Amino acid sequence: MTDRIDTLIVLGAGGDLASRLLLPGLASLLASPRGEAVQLIGVDRGEVTDAAWQSTVSAAFATEASELGSSVAAKSFYLRGDATDADDLRRVFDAATGRIALYFALPPAVTILVVKALSSIDLPKGIVFALEKPFGTDLASARALNRRLEKLVPEEQIFRVDHFLGKSTVLNLLGLRFANRIFEPLMSAPNVEKVEIVFDEKLALEGRAGYYDKAGALADMIQSHLLLVLALTAMEPPASVGADDLRGGMAQVLRATRPWEKDGTSSRRAHYTAGTIDGRELPAYADEDGVDPARETETLAEVTLAIDNWRWAGVPFVLRSGKAIGEAKQQIVVTLRAVPHLPTGLRGPTGPAQLRIAMKPAALELDLLVNGEDDPFELERVVLDSPLRAGELSAYGEVLYGLLDGDATLSVRGDVAEQCWRIVAPVIAAWKRGEVPLEGYAAGSSGAPARTRPRG
Numbered sequence: 001m002t003d004r005i006d007t008l009i010v011l012g013a014g015g016d017l018a019s020r021l022l023l024p025g026l027a028s029l030l031a032s033p034r035g036e037a038v039q040l041i042g043v044d045r046g047e048v049t050d051a052a053w054q055s056t057v058s059a060a061f062a063t064e065a066s067e068l069g070s071s072v073a074a075k076s077f078y079l080r081g082d083a084t085d086a087d088d089l090r091r092v093f094d095a096a097t098g099r100i101a102l103y104f105a106l107p108p109a110v111t112i113l114v115v116k117a118l119s120s121i122d123l124p125k126g127i128v129f130a131l132e133k134p135f136g137t138d139l140a141s142a143r144a145l146n147r148r149l150e151k152l153v154p155e156e157q158i159f160r161v162d163h164f165l166g167k168s169t170v171l172n173l174l175g176l177r178f179a180n181r182i183f184e185p186l187m188s189a190p191n192v193e194k195v196e197i198v199f200d201e202k203l204a205l206e207g208r209a210g211y212y213d214k215a216g217a218l219a220d221m222i223q224s225h226l227l228l229v230l231a232l233t234a235m236e237p238p239a240s241v242g243a244d245d246l247r248g249g250m251a252q253v254l255r256a257t258r259p260w261e262k263d264g265t266s267s268r269r270a271h272y273t274a275g276t277i278d279g280r281e282l283p284a285y286a287d288e289d290g291v292d293p294a295r296e297t298e299t300l301a302e303v304t305l306a307i308d309n310w311r312w313a314g315v316p317f318v319l320r321s322g323k324a325i326g327e328a329k330q331q332i333v334v335t336l337r338a339v340p341h342l343p344t345g346l347r348g349p350t351g352p353a354q355l356r357i358a359m360k361p362a363a364l365e366l367d368l369l370v371n372g373e374d375d376p377f378e379l380e381r382v383v384l385d386s387p388l389r390a391g392e393l394s395a396y397g398e399v400l401y402g403l404l405d406g407d408a409t410l411s412v413r414g415d416v417a418e419q420c421w422r423i424v425a426p427v428i429a430a431w432k433r434g435e436v437p438l439e440g441y442a443a444g445s446s447g448a449p450a451r452t453r454p455r456g
């Protein structure tokens, strides 16, 4: 048996995740030179004909149409079944050929039930599980899910999917940091004042209240995606970018990471109030369809973290993500300390220099102070910038390539997923205790707290 996957079974095939992210990601892979044929089977509880399923797949593949994509769509089929039922799962496996990847495009509460059902049946040899984030809903549930999965298959057959690990800019961190002498010595506490990892989106809820209102920005973006970006930004140089070395390095730095204030109060939470984005009027989050205002879900979260090791001791890492923000800033900003002594007589702008790695559009910018054109002792700030290459695949396509190729490098290892929950656990606890008030910010604004109206 080769490592390659022959059949991709999508549980939750009728859901938003499958049609919005997974299938378009597969389309991007199939349209690329790296694409290879795979048998696609959709499974869900709804009564859907093969023809209707094939047209769903074709519609999702239309974003990146290809001959291979059309052939995979035409040969795909649908099975009606309840993935939490052992008999239905057996039936699904019987219909599959060769090595199987079982993709859980399901919410965490259903995922655990499916895993329980899988425990009671003989699994097809070499089966690989692909689990979407959020992996669990807190540290305890992530641990429990890991323990159950470990009993079913070895770790190398478990792919915890996080599409941020497939983003070309995120992957660019590896080459940038570890293949260039200029950046690596710079990336440490004596040179760096602060690191910010920001993912602000113009997007608001976009019909996802059912999922989002239970998750919120901390679990949806920071606990998963941004902590992985932190790990790649702050990790020690790995010996290789193979699955063991890379994921081992990420785990090591995450183990040293904690909230800046250990009680989790070095954090902010807020939700958007009514506002306008690009001329589009948005209601307040609490008034969006499907939102339960009593839950007080945050649409913006910010946490300041510390990394307790030689390289980063004393450097704050600020992670922040907000929805319905006026400007979609998505970048890693490394703010450098001022030089220890500016030669007397040199004048000019002060303030810190920065290295900015933008995720969308992918670009690199480095601030430099150089002598001015008119007065050679008057400094001027210039920016050294370069676009970064976008990868040939979408982020989901990149992650799916690893999955179908049996390479776990871009999947989140079990201990890494647990560390991510451990790091945010004190923040969740501080919020539950009411020690960090829920603020408001106007949709379309920068996410800064809305001004409270003066009393009187």
Ligand SMILES: O=C1O[C@H](COP(=O)(O)O)[C@@H](O)[C@H](O)[C@H]1O
Pocket (backbone or CB within 6 Å): 163, 201, 203, 220, 221, 395
């Ligand atoms: O997983 C998620 O990521 C998206 C942002 O990533 P992008 O690649 O689509 O830009 C975020 O909007 C969504 O809330 C979150 O669940």
